[in-house]
Amino acid sequence: MVVIIGGGLAGLSTAYHLGDADYVVLESESTPGGLCRSREIDGFIFDYTGHLLHLRDPRAIKLVEELLPGELAETARKAVIRSQGVTLPFPYQANLHGLPPEFVARCIVEFVKSLDREVPKDPATSFEDWALSVFGRGICDGFMFPYNEKLFRRKPADMTADWVSWAVPKPNLEEVVRGATGVTNTGMGYNATFRYPAAGGIGVLPAALARRVEHLRCDCPVTAVDLDAREVTLASGERLAYDKLVVTAPLPAFLAMTSGGGLDWPSHTPRLDASVVACLNLGIAREGLGDGAHWIYFPDDDVPFYRAGFPSNFSDAVAPPGTSSMYVEIGLRKDDAYDPERLTADMERGLRDAGLLLPRDTILVRDLVRVDPGYVIFDRSRQEAIAELVPALEKHDVHLIGRYGAWTYSYMERAILDGLETAASLHLAQE
Numbered sequence: 181m182v183v184i185i186g187g188g189l190a191g192l193s194t195a196y197h198l199g200d201a202d203y204v205v206l207e208s209e210s211t212p213g214g215l216c217r218s219r220e221i222d223g224f225i226f227d228y229t230g231h232l233l234h235l236r237d238p239r240a241i242k243l244v245e246e247l248l249p250g251e252l253a254e255t256a257r258k259a260v261i262r263s264q265g266v267t268l269p270f271p272y273q274a275n276l277h278g279l280p281p282e283f284v285a286r287c288i289v290e291f292v293k294s295l296d297r298e299v300p301k302d303p304a305t306s307f308e309d310w311a312l313s314v315f316g317r318g319i320c321d322g323f324m325f326p327y328n329e330k331l332f333r334r335k336p337a338d339m340t341a342d343w344v345s346w347a348v349p350k351p352n353l354e355e356v357v358r359g360a361t362g363v364t365n366t367g368m369g370y371n372a373t374f375r376y377p378a379a380g381g382i383g384v385l386p387a388a389l390a391r392r393v394e395h396l397r398c399d400c401p402v403t404a405v406d407l408d409a410r411e412v413t414l415a416s417g418e419r420l421a422y423d424k425l426v427v428t429a430p431l432p433a434f435l436a437m438t439s440g441g442g443l444d445w446p447s448h449t450p451r452l453d454a455s456v457v458a459c460l461n462l463g464i465a466r467e468g469l470g471d472g473a474h475w476i477y478f479p480d481d482d483v484p485f486y487r488a489g490f491p492s493n494f495s496d497a498v499a500p501p502g503t504s505s506m507y508v509e510i511g512l513r514k515d516d517a518y519d520p521e522r523l524t525a526d527m528e529r530g531l532r533d534a535g536l537l538l539p540r541d542t543i544l545v546r547d548l549v550r551v552d553p554g555y556v557i558f559d560r561s562r563q564e565a566i567a568e569l570v571p572a573l574e575k576h577d578v579h580l581i582g583r584y585g586a587w588t589y590s591y592m593e594r595a596i597l598d599g600l601e602t603a604a605s606l607h608l609a610q611e
């Protein structure tokens with residue numbers, strides 16, 4: 181019996197790919213889908229902040245197209261950055277034109293100097309050292325450091341760089357010079373295009389997958405795991421035996437409820453840290469919010485949020501006629517005070533200051549969502565903990581997958597592939 185903790189994309193994909201095998205998915209919430217759910221409020225459909233599909237792997241593309249035939253629109257990203265009073269195309273490092281000329285000159289000179297530097301390969305390298313060696317000080321001071329500090333709520337010197345490989349576009353000299361002189365570099369990075377459901381929000385994807393998963397039990401939070409007895413306990417007190425355990429629930433929470441196996445698992449939870457995302461969803465009584473942009477990055481200190489996005493520019497069907505929708509994200513440390521009224525007021529003030537909300541705008545829906553954990557913090561403590569815990573748990577047939585089970589920085593396609601690859605390895609183990 182395979183017990184899968186969590187019915188988000190990773191857990192559902194594992195179950196789907198296990199086919200006829202003996203398995204059960206245990207999901208604590210009343211609906212499956214995890215972070216990829218959507219919900220409707222007064223005619224607006226909101227995701228848990230923007231969730232756009234960036235598919236590259238043929239296995240994921242095939243599955244998604246089978247699940248949602250003809251239901252996904254593919255769109256070229258329109259993402260911009262607002263900084264120092266100007267709006268630049270994304271990515272910053274390859275589109276500096278418009279920033280103050282002195283600053284642009286500094287960025288280019290320091291980028292050129294960085295070309296002689298070797299990019300550090302040691303996994304313990306800090307994000308600060310990595311970014312300085314790749315971009316030079318100007319681009320780091322203008323975007324890399326302030327943006328990532330707002331997102332992760334950590335100093336660049338206190339993070340490692342082992343999350344950057346796919347997430348941060350690295351332009352060459354020609355691209356930097358062209359971008360700095362006004363030739364827009366488009367199409368760079370992992371998210372140059374995206375797919376999004378024509379109707380229903382991103383939640384239609386996990387919903388379609390869940391319909392093909394026979395043994396899914398919702399409202400079933402797992403509260404304890406005994407590695408010696410190979411047994412999970414549910415909040416109801418029910419116990420279920422397993423041969424293999426697939427964990428997509430957040431790793432620190434899993435460690436906190438685990439016993440047996442000769443290790444004090446809960447004592448390892450403080451080694452794993454994450455930020456919290458406060459996401460304010462807004463429904464506005466005005467069409468065309470965001471001027472066609474899909475999302476905007478805000479690296480500067482004087483804006484409280486790091487990103488704002490416009491779901492009604494991803495799909496017409498997520499907002500009623502004559503309206504627009506928007507989400508705004510603030511990064512918090514997990515022990516920061518969480519005061520919904522203050523957060524909402526700060527974000528709305530920031531939106532008015534940035535001119536995204538006009539004095540005459542009527543807000544039809546306000547919906548503040550706490551995403552906890554939000555972004556895993558990459559640091560040495562995480563590196564050491566993962567290196568010890570993954571093999572130690574594998575010895576007990578525990579597989580850690582998904583964004584939070586594997587405690588990593590990943591995305592929906594990776595969650596789907598984690599499930600597919602885990603199911604294949606479990607099938608092999610049974611043969």
Ligand SMILES: Cc1cc2nc3c(=O)[nH]c(=O)nc-3n(C[C@H](O)[C@H](O)[C@H](O)COP(=O)(O)OP(=O)(O)OC[C@H]3O[C@@H](n4cnc5c(N)ncnc54)[C@H](O)[C@@H]3O)c2cc1C
Pocket residue numbers: 185186187188189190191206207208209212213214215216228229230231232233234400401402403428429430433457551553554555581582583584585590591592593595
């Ligand atoms: C702010 C933000 C924006 C993002 N934007 C994008 C994007 O644009 N594109 C993209 O591809 N990806 C994006 N992602 C990443 C994407 O959300 C994840 O990679 C993906 O949803 C992870 O799926 P998962 O199944 O691994 O985890 P989850 O969706 O977190 O699923 C885990 C499940 O486990 C359940 N669970 C937890 N504890 C228990 C328990 N004790 N017992 C039973 N069940 C439990 C939870 O309820 C949940 O349903 C974003 C993430 C964030 C935070």
